[in-house]
Amino acid sequence: MAENKEEDVKLGANKFRETQPLGTAAQTDKDYKEPPPAPLFEPGELSSWSFYRAGIAEFMATFLFLYITILTVMGVKRSDSLCHSVGIQGIAWAFGGMIFALVYCTAGISGGHINPAVTFGLFLARKLSLTRALFYIVMQCLGAICGAGVVKGYMQGPYQRLGGGANEVAHGYTKGDGLGAEIVGTFVLVYTVFSATDAKRNARDSHVPILAPLPIGFAVFLVHLATIPITGTGINPARSLGAAIIYNTDAAWDDHWIFWVGPFIGAALAAVYHQIIIRAIPFHKS
Template sequence: MALSSSPCTRAAIYTLANHAKITGYRIAEANRFLERQPIGTAAQGAGDDKDYKEPPPAPLFEPGELKSWSFYRAGIAEFVATFLFLYITILTVMGVSKSPSKCATVGIQGIAWSFGGMIFALVYCTAGISGGHINPAVTFGLFLARKLSLTRAIFYIVMQCLGAICGAGVVKGFQQGLYMGNGGGANVVASGYTKGDGLGAEIVGTFILVYTVFSATDAKRNARDSHVPILAPLPIGFAVFLVHLATIPITGTGINPARSLGAAIIYNKDHAWNDHWIFWVGPFVGAALAAIYHQVIIRAIPFKSRS
C-alpha cells in the first residue's frame, strides 16, 4: 500500500496543510499594517506610496504676487500682529520695571509668559492669512527652505519692522517718562556678559524657535497626526516662553529682529545701538541653522526651486 493512501497519513497531511494556511494568513495579517519609514534620501522617492503631499518649493521670484490682494492682506496681517506683539510685551516689561518690589509684579516669568502667550495667540489668529511669522528670523528660515518667495519674504520683513516700530511707539506715547527711564524694552547685552555670549544666546534661542516652527508645520506630520495643525501655535508660543526664561538675564531676549529694531528706534539711546547688530546676526544665523537642520538632516529634502 502507498504511504499517501493511508487514511492516517492523509489526515496528517490535511492537518499540516490547514495549519500552514492558517499560519500564513496570520503572518500576512500581522504584517499588513507594519509602519514603514524610509531612511534618509529614500524618503524622497517617487512618492506614489506617500500618505501626504509635499508642497512644491516656492519660486525665488513670483511677480504675479504683486497683483494679488491676498499678498497685501498677508502683509497687513503681519504688520498688525507685530504691532500688537510689541504693544503688549513692551507694556509688560515697563510694568515690571516700574514696580518697587519683585513680589508686587509678574517678574521675569510674567515677561516670558507675555511674549510666549502673545505669539501663541497671534500665530493662531494669523496663520491662515500670512502664516503667522511675526518675526523676520522665522520668515528668513522659511524662505531658505523655499516655503515662500523672496518677494513675499522681503515684504513680510518690512511690514513686521514697521509694526514693531508702531507698537513700541504707542507704548512710549502712553508713558514717555517711564519708557525712557527704564530702557524702553530695548535689547542689550547685560553687564557681566560678553558680546560673544549675547550672540551665542541669540543664535541658540532662535534655532529653538525656528526648529519648532518647522516641526509644527511639517507636511508629513500634519497628514499623519490630525492634531498637529490645530496645536501648531501652542509649541511655537511655548518655545518663545522657554527661550525668554533662559535668556532674559543675558540679552533681554531678542530672537526677533523686528522686536529689537522697534524698541531700539523708539528708545534711541546710544547703548541700545551698540549691541544692536547682535540681534540681527544672531537670529538670522540661528534661523539658517534650523532650516538646514530640518530640511537636510530631519527630512532630507533638497534645497531646490520649482522648475
Template sequence: MEGRDGDVRVGANMYGERQPIGTVAQTEDGNDYTEAPPAPLFEARELTSWSFFRAGIAEFVATFLFLYVTVLTVMGVAKSPSKCSTVGVQGIAWSFGGMIFALVYCTAGISGGHINPAVTFGLFLARKLSLTRAVFYIIMQCLGAICGAAVVKGFQSNQYERLGGAANTLNKGHSEVDGLGAEIVGTFVLVYTVFSATDAKRNARDSHVPILAPLPIGFAVFLVHLATIPITGTGINPARSLGAALAYNKDQAWDNHWIFWVGPFIGAGLAALYHQIVIRAIPFKSTK
C-alpha cells in the same frame, strides 16, 4: 533575556516609521501627505494679488500688537520696586510666549503667522515662500514693531525713557560672544519648532498638529525667554529689537544692536538647514 529581545523586536515593528526619511517619504508613490512644491524666487503675480497685501497687513498688525503688549509688560516689571509685586521675569516670558501663541493662531491662515523676520528668513531658505514675499513680510514686521513701541512711548513718554523701553541690551557680566551665542541658539529653538509644528508629513499623520501648531511655537518662545532674559533680555526677533531700540533711541540700545540681527538670522539659517537636510532629508532622492 530572550523574552526581552522579542519585546524589542515587536516594539520596533509596531512603532516603526510609516515613511522612511530620505527614501519613500520623498517619492511620489505611497505618500500619505502632499509636499508643497518649492516657492519660486520671484513671483510677479503676487504683486497684483490682494491676498499678498492682505498677508503683509496681517504681519504688520500682529507685530504691532506683539510689541505693544510685551513692551508694556516689561515696563510694568521694570518700574516696580519689588519683583514680587509684579509678574516678574516669568511673567515677561509668558507675555512674549502667550502673545506669539495667540497671534500665530489668528494670522496663520492669512500670512502664515511669522511675526518675526528670522522665522521668515528660515522659511525662505527652505523655499516655503518667495523672496518677494519674504522681503515684504520683513518690511511690514519691522514697521509694525516700530509703530507698536512708538504707541507705548506716546502714551507713557516719561516712563518709557526712564525704564528703558524694553530695548534689548547685553546685561552686565556678559560679553558679545555670550549674547551672540544666546541669540543663535534661542532662535534655532524657535525656528526649529516652527518647522516641526508645520511639517506636512506630521500634519498628515496627526490630525491635531495643525490645530495645536501655535501652542509649541508660543511655548518655545516662553522657554527661550526664561533662559536668555538674564543675558540679552531675549531678542530672537530682529523686528522686536529694532522697534524697541528706535523708540528708546539711546546709546545703550544701539551699542550691540547688531547681535540682535546677526544672531537670529544665523540661528534661523541653521534651523532651516538642520530640519530640511537632516530631519526631513528633502534634498535627497530615492535610490530606486
C-alpha cells in the same frame, strides 16, 4: 472679474502655494503631499489682494506683539520689587502667550510669521518667495516701531528712564555670550516652527491633532525664561529694532547688530537642520 474675486476669497493666502499657513494647510489631508519649492520671484503676487492682506496681517500682529510685551516689560521695571509685579516669568508668558494668540489669528492669512528670523528661515527652506519674504520683513519692522511708539506715548518719561524694553547684553556677559544666546534661542524657535508645521509629520501623526501656535508660543516662552538675564531675549529682529528706534540711545544701538546676526544665523541653522535631517526621515503613514 467677479470670478477672480471669488477665487481670491476662497484661496486667500493659499493662492500662491509658497505661503504655507502655519498649522492649517498642512493638516487638511491625512495623505502626505510634498509642496513644490516656492519660486525665487513670483510677479503674480504683486497683483493679488491676498499678498497685501498678508502684509497688513504681519504689520498688525507685530504691532500688537510689541504693544503688549513692551508694556509688560515697563510694568515690571516700574515696580519697586519683582514680587510686586508679574516678574520675569510674567514677561516670558507675555511674549509666549502673544505669539500663541497672534500665530493662531494670522496663520491662515499670512502664515503667522511675526518675526523676520522666522520669515528668513522659511525663505531658505523655499517655503515662500523672496518678494513675499522682503515684504513681510518690512511690514513686521514697521509694525514693531509703531507698537513701541504707542507704549512710549503712554509713558514717555518712565519709558526712557527704564530702558524702553530695548535689548542689550547684560553686565557680566560678553558680546559673544549674547550672540550665542540669540543664535541658540532663535534655533529653538525656528526649529519648532518647522516641526509644528511639517506636512510629513502632520500626515504621519494625523491621529494626534497638532495646534501649531501652541508649541511655537511655548518655545518663545521657554527661550525667554532662559535668556532674559543675558540679552533681554531678542530672537526677533523686528522686536529689537522697534524698541531700539523708539528708545534711541547709544546703549540700545551698541549691541544692536547681535539681535540681527544672531537670529538670522539661528534661523539658517534651523532651516538647514530641518532640510537635511528631518526631511530625510522616510514617510510611514500610521
